[in-house]
Amino acid sequence: MVTYNSEAHIVDLLDSIPAAMGDLNYSVVVVDNGSSDGTLGVLDSRDDCTVVRSINSGYAAGMNRAVAASPAAEAILILNPDATLDAHMTPIMLDVLRRPGIGVVAPRTREADGRLSPTLRRGPTLGRVGGLSFTGWPVFTERIEQRQAYAAERPVDWATGAVLLVSARCYAQLDGMDESYFLYSEETDFSLRAKDAGWLTVYTPDAGAMHVGGGSGESATTHTMKSLNRIRLYRRRTGTFRASVYYGLTVLIELRRAVLGHDKSWPTLRALLRPSLRPPLLKAGESILPR
Template sequence: MSIALVVVTWNSANALPGLLESIPAGLGELPYELIVVDNDSADDTVEVARRLAPECVVVQTGRNAGYAAGINAGLAEAKPHRATMVLNPDIRLAPGSVETLFSQLGGRTGITVPMIRHDDGSLAHSLRREPTVARAFGEALLGQRAGKYRAFGETVVDEAAYRRTGPADWATGAAMLISAECEAACGPWDESFFLYSEETDYALRARDHGFQTKYVPSASVTHLGGESRVSPALWSLLTVNKVKLYRKRHSAPKTALFWSAVMLREASRAAIGHKRSRSAAAALLGRRRAMNN
């Protein structure tokens, strides 16, 4: 059985060729099946996929269904496989990266994730800790500096942590390898998360079933993305989904505290003119009203 490579695209005609070019070297000797799931692109993403990778399976959802729904659609078409590699179209695989991730998979390790670098070569802080009220308040008060303290920051910013192989609560989902055993235990991805927090939910559910996520720095990829840093709409979606995920796993009173911490972060930054935080604060207020109804 091969590795199922599931790539979810949306208007990805410019980004996709670079990923497709990197796949053979990234997989090395591993057999694979490439599945491109297109969420109703308005450009020629589908034509690019078929032209550059004629052996791939193209799944067209007919709508912008979101990342989790795209993954599920791809898995529904996959042949029996040993593991699934979930990929953003703007990922570039380093030679041997998927082989290395696969070598670390098995037993209690159900998910392996690589070191991620930005396109300028700098390290992406892709490792995360489980969301908690204390960490949400820590990030509200200290920003990214909170990540220096395990109890008060969700994002791991310690450079030394990115040089050693080890477990993580979760990691950004642009590139992750999932064992067939973990996949079977967890079931489908939660499609109620259109974008953002779906990988958090999946990794935490995997842990619930006894599977850990392992970070493998000897496997590396380059990620050309990062639009959530500048787009108010995407930042709002990211922020609201953090609260939605927390509510899925915790009581209403605890979620109210978590919402307050996230709101403090966004409102304080909105007050000094951050457009994306102004948008996120408005979205959080809407989420609060929905939670109370």
């Protein structure tokens, strides 16, 4: 796992791990990306995890560092620090992962109040750029919200990365997560690249976890990163022309949101239109279309 100012959540996650692992042999490695709260104090007080101190070089870089610091294993359980795991969930996920051709397994995830968390996603397309979930039409909707879609095991394009079990062979074949995204879209990119290489991402309802969400907070900067990285991912997968259309649609969507009162959309809109205002950590280039 990778922590960043995760003091409020990390204890609950660490305490849930032993029961979640059942009889499996495992190690716990935590990379801290430069927390300024009490996260490191909490981690240093425990004897059930290895702590790697790091500068904040991004989530993907932190996860790659955690995997590199881990003993050789059959599988990698990727965890957000604001998740907690149900008992015996990892052996269930591992049974699914051991089937031929499966590279990533996602569990059934719930919110803190027990409601289903809609973690499954369809791949990005021009039609889905607006996130028009209210239509219920797959052609316009990346997020899968229908409850019946979570009732049975199924392959998916990708799933949000709060809790994912990944084949170590798959992770190594893809050279880990793409560190250029810094934050957001890294799990999307990973599952889509895995699919390109012949590895499936599979959802199972038989393993469960809870995810608080937003454990490190959200700001205008992180909202901007999310928008820019979606464009970058789409460009890398489809080319400049289609990505230019995707970019234009994103600008219109952020303008609409800003006019409707979403305060984080104004800084995002400015960063979309003025490359000099983009978070330098992304290294998205100086052209109007993010690289």
